[in-house]
Amino acid sequence: MSDAAARAARWVRPQVQSLTGYRVADPGEVIKLDAMENPWPWPGALEEAWLERLRTVAINRYPDAAARELKPLLRDGLGVPADAGLLLGNGSDELIQLIDLAVAGSGRTVLAPAPSFAMYRIIAEVTGATYAEVPLGPDFELDLPATLEALAAYQPAVTYLAHPNNPTGNGLDLDAVAEVVAQADGLVVVDEAYAPYADTTFLPRVLDHPNCLLLRTLSKVGLAGLRVGALIGHPAWLEELEKCRLPYNLSVPAQASAAFALEHRQALDRAVSHVLAERGRLAEALPAVPGVQQVWPTQTNFLTFRVPPGCGEAVYRGLLERGVLIKSLHGSHPRLADCLRVTVGRPEENDRFLEALAEALAAA
Ligand SMILES: Cc1ncc(COP(=O)(O)O)c(C=O)c1O
Structure with missing residues (x-):
């Protein structure tokens, strides 16, 4: 153990040392549907006006x-x-x-x-x-x-x-x-x-x-x-x-x-209504993907679903190999065994997710 590691072990409070910190995945070049972000950009003119505003700060x-x-x-x-x-x-x-x-x-x-x-x-x-x-x-x-x-x-x-x-x-x-x-x-x-x-x-x-x-x-x-x-x-x-x-x-x-x-605010409201529309579409499409066992009702911008026993991690990795990052909930709580969480993305992202999920489930 280095001197620095020994000092840290001596002085950092035990409660902190025993913690597992919050892990944030490195997205790389993927479709990012893991963190409940809203994917809708502002219209170009609004973005220009925002950049103008920032020039004044x-x-x-x-x-x-x-x-x-x-x-x-x-x-x-x-x-x-x-x-x-x-x-x-x-x-x-x-x-x-x-x-x-x-x-x-x-x-x-x-x-x-x-x-x-x-x-x-x-x-x-x-x-x-x-x-x-x-x-x-x-x-x-x-x-x-x-x-x-x-x-x-x-x-x-x-x-x-x-x-x-x-x-x-x-x-x-x-x-x-x-x-x-x-x-x-x-x-x-x-x-x-x-x-x-x-x-x-x-x-x-x-x-x-x-x-x-x-x-x-x-x-x-x-x-x-x-x-x-x-x-x-x-x-x-x-x-x-x-x-x-x-x-x-x-x-x-x-x-x-x-x-x-x-x-x-209209721009924010528009981004929310796009997500609500896509959420409805995903909530209908997801249960129809062969292998999806349960999709829970949602009042958020994500959907939580379960895949067959023992397949959660393999499906998560299969999605990642196909360029789609979602969140694996498997292992986070006993009630969430083989559960995954997908954030509602843009239509083309959601389509790609559904396709990749079907493939990953078939391979798992
Ligand atoms: C229930 C809940 N509270 C709080 C937060 C944190 O949000 P913020 O980005 O404002 O820190 C999250 C983020 O995922 C959340 O799910």
Whole structure:
């Protein structure tokens, strides 16, 4: 072991050393359908106008720490209730980290249903918190009695509920969510990363509870590269969390670009409606591919499906060999054996995916 490795082993906290970090695949030259990005580019004229806007920003200056231009546009674009506070993050990942830094940490518990978003565990453990899971029901719905039991048993400082849930794609019953919030003493964060693709939202109900915050992101509507997340809720919570936020967490180009995008919401809305149309087409075509065993209903911009037992990894690799990158969920949770997750792409990408999937399944 090198001296540096020995020092790192001595000083990095054991909880961090035992973690497996979040792996991001190197896409290379492939059709990229692994990360819930929106694939629709802006029309050329709009892209030119955006580049013009970027020409005016001062990158020699620190960003506006209060995001004064962006915040009102986000409030309007997301429909944030007038009495609610708004805190911005470098993607919602950073907001999850900020919540856990402020509320979780050593000696406290973070709870989430399982299977759910991988970062809930990673970030909780990085902050020194204990991570506890409560299994989702047979159709990946919230198991209300089990969740209420888990609240009583663990007394979590923070509970994360993703609505809709990643990687299962389904929305949660919002009355069940409200019941969880009502019964929890600690903070409950309703993570609505996929809200643009969902039928329902908890947003109008967030202020009904003294212990609820709601997360949104611009990542799934074509702006994943900007890293802009929004945390919405009672100002009393957000004022405390604000103290943990690094003042310049949103770069000058990110703030200007997000503001520009929100001033041209039709382009974002168009990108969402294209995905919804393609999602419908994929949801019909996917179950008809020989070998696909189950496709779960989705309220997101991805579909989760199962292939025959023992074939999950081979199908994932077969797709990659044919130039299509999706996400293998196999091994991430016992309920997701031989499951794969595909992000809805552009029509020609989805066609290529369906073709490559049929071939990979036949070969597996
Ligand atoms: C449920 C959920 N929350 C949060 C995020 C993180 O999104 P962001 O790009 O805003 O960090 C994701 C990304 O996949 C997600 O699935």
